[in-house]
Amino acid sequence: METILVTFGRTLTGFFVLLFLVRILGKKQLSQITFFTYITGIALGNIAGDMVVHRDVKLIDGVTGLTLWMLLTMLVEYISLKSAKARVLLDGEPTIIIRDGNILEKAMASHKLNMDDLSMLLRNKNVFSIKEVEYAILEPNGQLSVLKKLDNEAVTRKDLSILSVPRKYLPAELITDGKVVKKNLTELNLTKEWLQNQLRAQGIQSLEEIFYAELQSDGTIHIDKRDSKGN
Structure with a gap:
């Protein structure tokens, strides 16, 4: 004992x-x-x-x-x-492994990387073909940063000339298990009274009705109500 x-x-x-x-x-x-x-x-x-x-x-x-x-x-x-x-000296520095779509064999050898290692690191970045890559940089922590060729880059809203509305808020949880997350309200410069008014507008009379509530970037609130059966 x-x-x-x-x-x-x-x-x-x-x-x-x-x-x-x-x-x-x-x-x-x-x-x-x-x-x-x-x-x-x-x-x-x-x-x-x-x-x-x-x-x-x-x-x-x-x-x-x-x-x-x-x-x-x-x-x-x-x-x-x-x-x-x-x-x-202490942390090391980034090393270019692929430049202009070409694999730098000496750089790979200096870091004891083989093609299987490189392929695995690329797959972790959702890249399944060397042909898609313009630059690949091996970071000091062993992770690979990848810049795809322009033809393989994802299309953005700017590319499509779609008007983007600025975000009002960073999405954050406001209520969990029926309890208000006061810290998040304070950081967002919101009050409990504001939250209550928003809930009433959606027909919510009591916090106990809510399992989870999250503030969206546009200022609306996503609400997940409690299961009435308690499951």
């Missing part, structure tokens, strides 16, 4: 310390958009795991290791933010 309680305590400590540190590191770390942030995430997870599982690792040593790794990561990120040369 004592062993279980110790493991439970170490697990809780590791979990919340890791969560706290990752939150401090920010969204870039969470998204793992570069090789460095990817490796950092793995290292933090390994340190936390060792702290929980290995009893010979003191709890304070584990927390110290996590904190020090976070501080070093923040230092490296600060340096890369201030120095373009350091940023290239």
Whole structure:
């Protein structure tokens, strides 16, 4: 029983310390958009795991290791933010893989890419033929950015000379499970009274009638009512 309680305590400590540190590191770390942030995430997870599982690792040593790794990561990120040369050294830089529709074999070889790899990356961008591609750029995080040839680009409203109406709002949820999402109302500069008036205009008398309501870009509200049978 004592062993279980110790493991439970170490697990809780590791979990919340890791969560706290990752939150401090920010969204870039969470998204793992570069090789460095990817490796950092793995290292933090390994340190936390060792702290929980290995009893010979003191709890304070584990927390110290996590904190020090976070501080070093923040230092490296600060340096890369201030120095373009350091940023290239730490994060790498984009590499053109296809230029003017031609595959650059040397660029592929330098990044250990074969044609199967390239085809897979292109399919992830809904491109199933090299012939469609004008430029393809391998980003530092290993993703491929693709610029299609003009003949293969999707037609836009501008191409068809269709008049576009400016969006009034960014679509956002206003009600979930019968409760108003006050944070979204505040960000959209809308009031609860405005929302109630909009609902009454659609014949809604009570929030309890609504399971989900979403503000549309044109200012209208999409409403999904509760199932009267409770299913």
